[in-house]
Amino acid sequence: MYREYNTNQLVLPFDLQVRIPQQHLARLIDFAVDQMNPTIFSSLYPGGGSPPYHPQMMLKIILYAYSNRIYSSLQIAKQLTENIIFMWLSGEQQPNFRTINRFRSERMKDVIYETFFSIVDLLREEGYVKLEDYFLDGTKIEANANKYTFVWRKSTEKYDRKLDEKFKQLSLQIEQVTEEDEEAEQELDLMEKLEESPISSEKIAETVKNLEKRLEKEPKNKTLKKVKNQLEKDLLPRKQKYEQQKSIFEGRNSYSKTDQDAxxxxxxxxxxxxxxxxxxxxxxxxxxxxxxxxxxxxxxxxxxxxxxxxxxxxxxxxxxxxxxxxxxxxxxxxxxxxxxxxxxxxxYIKYNTFDKESKRKWKEQVGRIENMDYDAELDEWICKNGKRLTFQYESKRKSDNGYESIKRTYHCTQCQGCPFQITCAKDKDTKTVQVSIENQKQREEVRKxxxxxxxxxxxxxxxxxxxxxxxxxxxxxxxxxxxxxxxxxxxTDWGLICVAHNLKKWDERRKNMIKLETY
Known part of the structure; x- marks a missing residue:
């Protein structure tokens, strides 16, 4: 005997939420998004055209999809027609995959941090976070880009230098065929001015224009024609390409042609x-x-x-x-x-040698600055053999964030005959160390x-x-x-992942508390 089964008589309840448990993740997402300030989304829609889908509804279905490892807009659109939980969250509306992707990649990018921090504030109200201890870490996530479409800054700079040398050689050819008349002297003066300025695509284009004017008067000059064609068809396009690549680098060493931000x-x-x-x-x-x-x-x-x-x-x-x-x-x-x-x-941040300093092998390295004593009054370092390293000069280095670090260089000229000369001075007559006094103070505080x-x-x-x-x-x-x-x-994509993670973790903690209360 089987239980009665007939697909023709299968009828879903009129109210979809009857099928969704009270402690379901979808209900938590529905609650959390509804608690957000609605003005966050008002700036996304300037008005005009047909009425858009409600941004809170769009955010709910995306967050629930991300919580269930669904990241494709095509798959999210498919769930809206097959999954009753998605149907309930969307109010049985069915935006297509283009609308979902446009909302995620274009609409949300301006308010992703407001959205994220709104959920964090809810967690704070619920007592899950206090925003006191901040555990920081990073990881690398692969970009949606072809791994073979790379552009390296060093290669671009090398080829650009070669192009500049080629341009100078062609400029000399132009000078060699220039006749000694008043018009030619003006041409030479122009070439000298061009040589003084940095070589750019505008400079090459200006040189091509000058050659065109010159060829109007000397149409049979084959050398000038050849130089003009080489400048116009080879050097100018390549120079423009190198300039564009340099503008994309923005201090980076590489980028991908598929995703130039990666x-x-x-x-x-x-x-x-x-x-x-x-x-x-x-x-x-x-x-x-x-x-x-x-x-x-x-x-x-x-x-x-x-x-x-x-x-x-x-x-x-x-x-x-x-x-x-x-x-x-x-x-x-x-x-x-x-x-x-x-x-x-x-x-509470370790520095790179923190764990090594407690090991015996590290303490035996007499040449390391950490194993020397510092005489603050005389501004000298004292090695294990009692020899003094005196100050010579200081150098400054500025980081990408604008911080200026001062490195001080010290020399010891009494290394000859020292028993630690081989290990400390690397068998040289002079021991040299570079150290930031400020960083040494910071490390001492961190150790304590x-x-x-x-x-x-x-x-x-x-x-x-x-x-x-x-x-x-x-x-x-x-x-x-x-x-x-x-x-x-x-x-935006990573922000949505973080919001989905917080909601998922919130749901797990809530269910665990209910179980404990039940027991």
Missing amino acids: TFMRMKEDHMKNGQLKPGYNVQIGTENQFVVGFSLHQRAGDPGCLIPHMEVLDKYNRPKPKSIIADSGYGSEENYAYCEKEEIEA RLASEEGARKYGNRKTDVEPVFGQIKHNRKFSRFSLRGLSKNS
Whole structure:
């Protein structure tokens, strides 16, 4: 005997929410989006034309899709016709995939941070986050770009220099065929002026125009014709291409032709195990209690230069400053320590040699500045053999963020015959060290802070707070590659991922609390 089954008599309930449990994730998303300030979306629609879909409805279906590892607008549109939960969230409306993608990539890019921080404020009201301890970390996410369409800055600069040399050679050819008359002297004066100015596409184009005027008077001059054709058809297009490429770099070493905002970086997901660089973005997040409380997207591969721009995003949206920042040694730079001190934020950030300093092998390296004593009164360093390194000169270096670091150089001229000459001075007569006094003071403070009971506890929590978030997003939710192109669009995409993660985590914590109350 089977239970009665007949597809012709299958009737869905008129009210779809009857089929959705009270503690379902969709209901939490519906509640959270409804709590957001509606004025966030009002600026997205200037008016005119046919009435658009309600932005809150569009945001709800996208967030629920992202919570269920659905990132394709085609798949989201398909769910709106097949899945009753999507039908309930959309009010049985069915925007097509183009509308969904346009809303996600164009409408949301201007309000993604307002949307994200609205959810963070709800979490704060519910008591899940306090916005005090800020666990910062980063990871690389591959861009939606062909990994073989790369452009390298060094190659562009090298070919551009060769092109400039070629232009100078052609300019000399023009001078050689110039006759010694009044008109020719004017031509030579013009060429001298062009030589003084930097070579650009405008300069090459101006030279071509001058040659055209010259050829009108000397149409049978084959040398000038040849030079003009070479300038017009070869050098000018290439110079314009190199100038365009240089403007795209914006301080970067590479970019992809498919997604010009993506930079080639070394990824952890190296399936070929050959260290191949891939186009991608450096994603930075700040977490607390495994909730994402801040995010940013960067085009630089290194983490040290991302901390300040990341924190400036919080300042831009008037977010409360955390009491402390906890991050790994990748962020331990003089610039970042100085920023935290200026903003009155406690930095629980290791520097690159922190863990090595406690090992015996490190302490035996007498040539390292950390194993020397500093005489502040005389501004001299004293090595293990009692010899003094005296100050010689200082140099300044400015970072990409505008921070100026001062490096002081010290020499020891008494290395001859020292028993540590081979290991300390590398068998040279003079031992030279470069050191930032300010950074040495910062490192001493960091050592004391991390050695305290509170510092050990906070830094110990880093691995269980921020790193599992990346594991959840990249491994469990299968988000290891962007589907959109461009920095602004991918920032929106990552922001939606972070919002979906927070809602998913909120739903899990809520259900766990209900279970505990039931028991």
